[in-house]
Amino acid sequence: MQDDNAVILLQNISAGNDQSFADFYRLYESRVYQFIKSKLNDSFEASDILNEVFLDVWRKADSFQGRSKVSTWLFGIAYYKTMDRLRKKKPELVDDDLLDIEDESPSQLSCLVSAENAGDVRFCLDTLKAAHRAVMQLTFFDDLSYREIAQIVDCPENTVKTRMFHAKQAMKQCLTRRMGAQ
Amino acid sequence: MNNNLSKNDIELLLPFYVNGSLDANEQQKVEQALENDLELQQELLYLQALRTQVQQQQRDNSPGELGLKRLQKTLAEQKANNTAMQQTADSSFYANRWRLAAIAACLMLVVQTVVDYNSGSNIYSAAGGKTVIQHQGQLVSVTFAPDVTEQAMRQFLLETNVVIVDGPSALGIYRLSVTDNLDHVMTLFKARPDLIESIQKDQ
Numbered sequence: 001m002q003d004d005n006a007v008i009l010l011q012n013i014s015a016g017n018d019q020s021f022a023d024f025y026r027l028y029e030s031r032v033y034q035f036i037k038s039k040l041n042d043s044f045e046a047s048d049i050l051n052e053v054f055l056d057v058w059r060k061a062d063s064f065q066g067r068s069k070v071s072t073w074l075f076g077i078a079y080y081k082t083m084d085r086l087r088k089k090k091p092e093l094v095d096d097d098l099l100d101i102e103d104e105s106p107s108q109l110s111c112l113v114s115a116e117n118a119g120d121v122r123f124c125l126d127t128l129k130a131a132h133r134a135v136m137q138l139t140f141f142d143d144l145s146y147r148e149i150a151q152i153v154d155c156p157e158n159t160v161k162t163r164m165f166h167a168k169q170a171m172k173q174c175l176t177r178r179m180g181a182q
Numbered sequence: 183m184n185n186n187l188s189k190n191d192i193e194l195l196l197p198f199y200v201n202g203s204l205d206a207n208e209q210q211k212v213e214q215a216l217e218n219d220l221e222l223q224q225e226l227l228y229l230q231a232l233r234t235q236v237q238q239q240q241r242d243n244s245p246g247e248l249g250l251k252r253l254q255k256t257l258a259e260q261k262a263n264n265t266a267m268q269q270t271a272d273s274s275f276y277a278n279r280w281r282l283a284a285i286a287a288c289l290m291l292v293v294q295t296v297v298d299y300n301s302g303s304n305i306y307s308a309a310g311g312k313t314v315i316q317h318q319g320q321l322v323s324v325t326f327a328p329d330v331t332e333q334a335m336r337q338f339l340l341e342t343n344v345v346i347v348d349g350p351s352a353l354g355i356y357r358l359s360v361t362d363n364l365d366h367v368m369t370l371f372k373a374r375p376d377l378i379e380s381i382q383k384d385q
Contacts, residue, residue, distance in 0.1 A: 018254070018257075021253075021257075022250055022254075025249070025250050025253065026250070029244055029245070029246065029249060029250070030244045030246075033244035033245065033249075034244065047245045047249060050244070050245060050249060051245075051249065051252055051253055051256070054249075054253050055253065055256060055257070058253075058257060118235060118238065118239070121232075121235040121236075121239065122239050125236065125239060136236060137236070139197050139198065139201055139233075140197070140200075140201060140232065140233040140236040140237065141236055141237055143201040143202065143203060144201075144203060145198060145203035145204070146198050146203070148203075158194075161194040161195070161198075162194070164194070164197045164198075165193065165194055165197075168197065168228075168229065168232065171232060172228070
């Protein structure tokens, strides 16, 4: 079990074990980086925050109490640091206003997302609000449950579902617009 | 969970059905709803395609081993700083400790030096403290029997109304202040050889 192994690593890290820290970093670094990058869309800043996240792991390993999965705890740190950076940088991107989006007809949906329009998908992902993009990332890249995501982003479970719903709708709207313009 | 989920509830759960994170009960309800709803089926296809695309988008190179080196360098610097600060604090602590010890020794010397003993008025005052021991009476020096208990000594001194004003000395001599009739007290002391080894009036 990855999480069992991670718990042991954290215990060793809290005792000051450098090798366990390196192992823990290698275990999660890529996923955490992608998660941060998905919200900032800036690889330099994402690397900076990744560094801060793992420094926090070194300092706060003994604060992990096992009430959640290690990955949930870790992504929670990453989420907090990323949103904090975003607030300082672009406060307007962090608010969680819900978009009023008209639904598309079901027949259009299946052709919106395909390998041929990967560029459009990337463009539309980048236009999502940070809070929506975070949930999209955690749901579809990290395959986490809405309960785990609620712990990470520190909000009610229903809010996670709603954010995912609006993220998905925003993607539909954006992709439809882009495909219509071609 | 409510047994009758609305279509909206099902739609909210669909992304998590796609990533396989629903519990068995939720999963069953979503599958039941999907069976007869074309719109939900289309939505499911869209979400599955979207998930595939999101996963394929995430191909940026992470910092990897370079990031680890950076972290290790930062931690090494912090450890070095902490060690330096600790050493500074330790040396400062020891230096201060010796200073405090020297000051305390000087104070003790001053206190011992200025304790004023005025035999003429039988007033004892410790210059270093707020307590002033004052007795108007005559002084006697006594030695107690070696096996006498503190309790027996205390009881006898209370009965004879005398107080210890000095001692014991290195030879076990106590100086007592007597406010009652001195001769009577001397008689009482001499009558208790089990307690009092010797007694004499001080000049």
